[in-house]
Amino acid sequence: MAPDSIARDAVRAVFTGTGTWPGALSRRQPLMGGSAGITLVGASATLLDATFELADCVEQLWSRFVPDSDITRLNWSEGRQIEVDQLTVRLIRAMQSGAELTGGDYDSTLLPDLLEAGYSASTVDPSRVTYVPLTARSPGDLAGIQINGTTVRMPRGTTLDAGGIGKGLAADLVCALAMNEGACGALAEIGGDIAVSGQGADGQAWRLGVEDPFDPAGYCAIIRLGTGALATSSQRKRRFTTTAGEHHHILDPRTHDSAATNIQTVSVIAATGARAETLTKPGFLRPTADYLAWLPTVGAAGLVVDHTGAPTASENWNRYQ
Template identity: 85%
Template sequence: MAPRTVTPRTFTAQAIARDAVRAGYAGTGTRPESLSRRVPLMGGSCGITLVGASAALLDATFALADCLEQLWSRFVNDSDITRLNWAEGREVDVDPLTVRLIRAMLSGAELTHGDYDPTLLPDLLAAGYSSSTVAPSRVTRLPVSARSPGALAGIRIDGTTVRLPRGTTLDAGGIGKGLAADLVCELAMNEGAWGALAEIGGDIAVSGQGADGQAWRLGVEDPFDPAGHSAIVRLGTGALATSSQRKRRFTTAAGEHHHLLDPRSRDSAATRVQTVSVIASTGARAETLTKPGFLRPTADYLAWLPTVGAAGLVVDHTGALAASENWNLYR
């Protein structure tokens, strides 16, 4: 099957007129209109807010987000990810954005020294996460050759042609949500928006100005109170990703599991950490950087984050908060 091609609608006139429109607002004391919408997407919800943009551009950002789900979901039978997982070592032609996803996976694994590993899908299915949480009839199936962990170093990319070693499978998971948020903001800003916020499944990417003309004000998820926040941060351009062991839990004959796996044990991470939130330059990077927070001693993890250009907040089973030394820069 030929790969899907993501071709978001362009808004050349809007982009050309951007500076003129901004000049018209200058000195008036008024702010451009902000538009927002939220829809179900990627096993959760997707909320997008654009500042100084048209309704048509907002539509285009949601069309892109939906297209990315169709490209990357393991619950879509003809997605790029599913086709790769069933290729049995053969080359597969994929969308350029899927190549970008796989390169982000490879970078994330290297950055975290293997704490993030996108090749553990067989173990995730064994832990009980085989069906979509929002559409249980959609089930992930893998070939009998699938092994965990896969051979990440053996992945080959040539243009838009990708080959996974036989037995290696990929799961877009959280990094797919983070990268999707990045791409939505990228599209919006390239097409003339003053500012953009995309929140997909708990991962938030922002760019440009918030609705008040200042940096975006973002709430950090409270694992014990879905309506509350553990903290509030201010962020201009960048991303805030939160991973939680409390959201996706499954019971099998072996007991209760969550979806955050330890690549060493190939089982749910044994930790009292409930949520890990990371601020980084992109949603994809922030998402991968949350994973070591469930695997390493909290103090060591929080001391390490600033060395890779990130800040973090960890909430444990008692509700106690621990933050990296640079977290206060975003308050």
């Protein structure tokens, strides 16, 4: 895979042959270390502007590369109480739920390990570098984070990285805003995670494609989804070289290192982008057959692509085709 292809989003929307949808407004712009595309059906340009303003707002709240973001302030709080935005509270609760749901396979407190793996600088602006206190440890105590309204106290040494769940939740929030403001349908794709609601411009469920990790111009599968989310995690997307060798950004909480696996991408369909994103992580850590059998028990469907390029799906995946 060419280096410039690695940075491409692993999941994207499939558009019609003309690239435009009647009755729909679409825009794409840089966001959250990659790009974001939002499509609204039956909505105004003003509402489209508002959805991007919301997406930009959560990036400023959640990015570890923004010095005064809620996440940065929490990471340097050293056990002190910090006032945060209500959207940050929602993010932390989603992190806690994801860790519980996956039995710890998803863990947003591995930031020190992520920095050790080489992901300390922004891929968009390398001058923006993440630092953590000397007390930072990995893993942290996610369950021990105390929340009272919008006041948060994190155990000393615990740090957070919004990462993929931040993109998934941002897509959820964008769709919710659009539908609450009267849109007939909404699609938000942020950094490769897609949330959809309502109807597409053709009056049917949204048509989405899962990109082939070995051929960014092709697809492993095409699905139809009315309301819900499709998230993909890829070990080919962000790779770093340190004195200890090559690493990728998907970490194994048990080894504190990049997951040792031949799985290249894991795609999950779930009720929300935040939930789908957290459910991708066990796909890199568990035996594939066990993982794909487990997903339907938690209300999700999945597609795994290994090093040969062969896709393997959960038994309920075909419901969305």
